[in-house]
Amino acid sequence: MRAFAITRTLALFLATGVGAAAQEHALHAALPSAGPAMSEGKTFTEAGGEALYAQVCAACHQAGGEGAVGAASYPPLRHNQKLASAGYPVTVLLYGLRGMPPLGRMMSDTQVADVVNYVRTHFDNPYGDAVAPEDVKAARP
Numbered sequence: 031m032r033a034f035a036i037t038r039t040l041a042l043f044l045a046t047g048v049g050a051a052a053q054e055h056a057l058h059a060a061l062p063s064a065g066p067a068m069s070e071g072k073t074f075t076e077a078g079g080e081a082l083y084a085q086v087c088a089a090c091h092q093a094g095g096e097g098a099v100g101a102a103s104y105p106p107l108r109h110n111q112k113l114a115s116a117g118y119p120v121t122v123l124l125y126g127l128r129g130m131p132p133l134g135r136m137m138s139d140t141q142v143a144d145v146v147n148y149v150r151t152h153f154d155n156p157y158g159d160a161v162a163p164e165d166v167k168a169a170r171p
């Protein structure tokens with residue numbers, strides 16, 4: 031009880047203006063029973079679109095975004111006109127799409143925005159209108 035009150039106060043305090051990273055930290059600290067962090071299997075710890083892509087997306091969509099056909103079909107993200115609308119990849123990440131797990135639920139708003147902005151500006155995709163973490167937050171289930 032007491033510990034809960036303290037973490038709650040801390041989270042409220044942090045939510046009032048310290049940086050997003052500190053907030054996330056407080057959030058993780060405030061949810062000790064939610065399970066281990068993803069370095070141990072729960073949330074992704076990579077920062078930045080490039081690192082997230084390499085660690086999370088490339089396993090299925092391949093390092094160059096070319097996609098793959100094997101046991102399942104992984105669509106190319108390279109030169110993919112469906113990425114023209116920023117909301118589309120955000121929605122796929124947050125809600126999943128058939129064989130694509132909703133991996134964005136294991137990421138912070140910033141991480142989702144970063145990896146979406148990364149794929150929309152790499153692999154021959156020219157879409158420079160960046161997604162902000164607030165957009166991701168608003169789109170969450």
Ligand code: HEC
Nearest residue numbers: 086087089090103104105112119122127128129130133145
């Ligand atoms: C476990 C494998 C897997 C991982 C990891 C994965 N994806 Fe996917 N992704 C898929 C599959 C399968 C589909 C196709 C779903 C369908 O249409 O049935 C897909 C579809 C998509 C689409 C829609 C493409 C289109 O043309 O409609 C986007 C965008 C996408 N993924 C982005 C990402 C991003 C960004 C990451 C990394 C954060 C990622 N995916 C990680 C398997 C994966």
